[in-house]
Amino acid sequence: MNTANSTIQPEPGSVGVVKPQHLSVVVPPEGFRLECGRSLPAIEVAYETYGVLSPERDNAILILHALTGDAHVAGRHSPDDRKPGWWDFAVGPGRAFDTNRYFVICLNILGGCKGTTGPSSLNPDTGRPYGMTFPAVTLGDMVRVQKHVIDQLGIPSLLSMAGGSLGGMQVLEWLLRYPDFVRSAVILASTSKLSPQSIAFNEVGRKAIISDPAWNNGDYYGAAARPETGLAIARMIGHITYLSDISMDQKFGRRLQNRAEYSYEFNHEFAVENYLHYQGAQFVQRFDANSYLYITKAMDYYDAAADWGGSNLEKACARIKAKTLVVSFTSDWLFPSRQSLELVKALRQNNADVSYLEIESDYGHDAFLIPANADPLIRVVDSFLDNLYPTEGAP
């Protein structure tokens, strides 16, 4: 299943050119029942794999993406692809998730817009995009779909899992839902539940989207206008929360963009404003506004303690059998270290095999995605996995 094209000379450590893959989840005749009570008649999943599944099928690692990520973790889709996958520095031959040793899988999540069924997908019952008729999905639903895919790929257990932010929340849900299926897990810049401040930021982003007249109650597919303004505002808000005060100071300060004096007009003249507008404009080219609504709502809803421990995280964590590594970043104020520590404490109270690392970083919540943090992150993940799977083949 190694999809790297051997005729292309890849960069050293890169998986090279990779091909997106697709799979239909085998759904019972009554549909795939969701936690909201409604069902989906069909579910397609986009995924990518890197490396080769061992004959013992014991070297599979599932990586889960964050809010606006996708299945494309590493490598490039074509030799002239401008950018590699979102975690390219971490996944490849000799990298932390060493594709010479491990079989790495990543799937686009349910509700997404990068090949997995979501609100922009065609509803087979109507032949039209779901839009807001798409049922609400939860992290539990996302993870159940992922388990179906892993089963259909013939993988009997996961050597490890990893994810940051929403990806880490999904990892946690996997550990709680399928405790016997996963040997180990890396949870980065994540939480067992969103704080009210995070919910608040998400809600303002959603309000910006649904207030955009082009949103049209979610029915804009094929229309001349899409809710790009609202989605850009949501992204701009998000982006501020992904960075830190310090990194914004270092990166932009109060510098003006391409001018020496104030304009005294209402254009965006500070470099930081320019950056945010650019990020917003880029984002709307690649993401669906309805997916943003559905996925942020799923994040807001998620509460590991409520779902598995009757509101008690320690009780919930009693289910977990995997060896875990929890990593937080000092300047992450969206999912701050204290949320990671809460999870670590709950695991320790159950005598679980858990390690915790707080990485000194100025990059805020996005730190796990930033190559500048690669060194400490890669070293710890590398040794964590190495201890689990010390030689080629079975541990």
Next chain:
Amino acid sequence: MNTANSTIQPEPGSVGVVKPQHLSVVVPPEGFRLECGRSLPAIEVAYETYGVLSPERDNAILILHALTGDAHVAGRHSPDDRKPGWWDFAVGPGRAFDTNRYFVICLNILGGCKGTTGPSSLNPDTGRPYGMTFPAVTLGDMVRVQKHVIDQLGIPSLLSMAGGSLGGMQVLEWLLRYPDFVRSAVILASTSKLSPQSIAFNEVGRKAIISDPAWNNGDYYGAAARPETGLAIARMIGHITYLSDISMDQKFGRRLQNRAEYSYEFNHEFAVENYLHYQGAQFVQRFDANSYLYITKAMDYYDAAADWGGSNLEKACARIKAKTLVVSFTSDWLFPSRQSLELVKALRQNNADVSYLEIESDYGHDAFLIPANADPLIRVVDSFLDNLYPTEGAP
């Protein structure tokens, strides 16, 4: 000039019923020249006063309001007024700004929408509201207008000044611009310049306003629709930054509003969402969207060091002669303590008479407006003023 109506029984410590006052700034024939290079043909200012100016005219204290505040600091406009002024707990007989001893003045700022000339005012040259033809205003312009008012009221010097947030930034500008006019000043939850993170939040709020079709390039006065959606979004973003993560946790947690279970619909069901929507809806009833644009832009532009010290705050602060008290709040992440400390350090390097107090509070940036913080705040302001003006009459 004590406007308290003696026929009403005021609450103990309250200034009672107060009357808004108005004044026309005496403007030269060529208009009031602004820093942007343009001029205003006329400037009206709304203000309120509390207490009595001493025969020596040496007991005047100017209070300056924050972004969405106004001249109504204390008391009520009528006996059945639902709410008192925005700093009622701090201003009144026997209160920190003791109206038995001091003559307290507050003015609505230039560019505002509460009686002082701003974008919603009629342009005397056209007879129509300015809208976006209103010239850009700066903190320097706001303070120059205030100085005109104080001069026209026949007040030869200020015993003290006080302001929080944008109010504190204006106080700083006063101290730099009119160093011989002010004997002392209290600067609360403020800064000598906004961080790029604060500029970023302001810019997203502005983008929400100007993206609202009802904004209509600022020309919505008298129209059926006003840009209430955009302004509400801007306010919701602002509100998140005025609170703290901790206070939101304490106040709302992940509690649902009036329901036990998730709805799996896109309504706002978390208490924190409900609160933000309520704050947004309330705000648009009392504030003008264009004023929000102009005032946030003036805040973003302000940089005391750049304006007065060639980018060196220490050099700028060499101008300051007033005795100052700088107060910050531990959980304020919008204008964090380190910004207050930067100012304190610059003043100390000039051997200025400066005191600094960091108040332990969970209430975030809004802490200076919260009666729960009244005790430590009032005690320190009270003793600060008492030392300056120890007896009735001249010090």
